[in-house]
Amino acid sequence: MELNELIRGRRSVHVFEDREVDPQLVSDLLDTAVWAPNHRMTQPWRFIVAAGEGRRKIADACRAMNERWERDPAKKQETGQKYYRKIMSNPLIVTVVMKENPYLQVREEDYAATATVIHNFSLLAWEQGIGMVWETYEWLHEDVFREAVGIRPGERAVGNLHVGYPKAIPKAELRIPAAQLITWL
Ligand SMILES: Cc1cc2nc3c(=O)[nH]c(=O)nc-3n(C[C@H](O)[C@H](O)[C@H](O)COP(=O)(O)O)c2cc1C
Numbered sequence: 167m168e169l170n171e172l173i174r175g176r177r178s179v180h181v182f183e184d185r186e187v188d189p190q191l192v193s194d195l196l197d198t199a200v201w202a203p204n205h206r207m208t209q210p211w212r213f214i215v216a217a218g219e220g221r222r223k224i225a226d227a228c229r230a231m232n233e234r235w236e237r238d239p240a241k242k243q244e245t246g247q248k249y250y251r252k253i254m255s256n257p258l259i260v261t262v263v264m265k266e267n268p269y270l271q272v273r274e275e276d277y278a279a280t281a282t283v284i285h286n287f288s289l290l291a292w293e294q295g296i297g298m299v300w301e302t303y304e305w306l307h308e309d310v311f312r313e314a315v316g317i318r319p320g321e322r323a324v325g326n327l328h329v330g331y332p333k334a335i336p337k338a339e340l341r342i343p344a345a346q347l348i349t350w351l
Pocket residue numbers: 176177178179299300301302303336338339
């Protein structure tokens with residue numbers, strides 16, 4: 167696939183086929199994705215991959231948090247179960263973790279570099295017929311989730327990538343043409 171076609175055609179995918187994604191392929195794609203620009207070569211990232219039974223750790227944490235947040239006592243169990251199932255419907259989840267540098271400028275550079283790794287991965291996966299969505303739900307930073315997947319002090323989760331073979335590909339949300347956004351000096 168041409169790069170142009172790959173960039174324009176990739177979509178964030180939310181619904182996946184009930185089909186395993188080869189963990190070795192994910193590891194290989196991440197190994198290419200980390201060839202991202204990275205000022206100071208801090209390489210601040212690491213990846214926690216949950217597939218198969220491994221997903222239960224995230225799903226259990228998600229259920230516990232949603233049960234806690236549900237205000238109606240009669241609905242707690244049902245709400246928790248709903249979110250548990252939502253997590254388990256993703257064939258594979260990559261939690262992208264970044265070391266939090268104490269200096270703001272380095273931290274910002276590191277976040278930007280980590281975002282490029284994520285997008286590299288997204289494009290490489292798309293080329294293989296695999297979709298993903300970068301999720302930044304608020305509970306990424308909750309202790310329950312951090313403990314469930316082993317995020318250490320001084321690290322932050324940049325996102326959970328829900329990965330799988332697409333069941334449905336959403337329609338593209340059109341972009342403002344860059345020609346309208348350029349100021350020529
Ligand atoms: C930093 C970042 C965070 C995102 N967080 C979420 C999220 O929490 N939930 C979600 O459904 N999509 C999330 N997305 C995906 C965007 O909603 C999606 O990229 C956008 O709607 C454009 O669609 P496309 O990726 O199919 O072109 C996120 C994307 C980025 C770059």
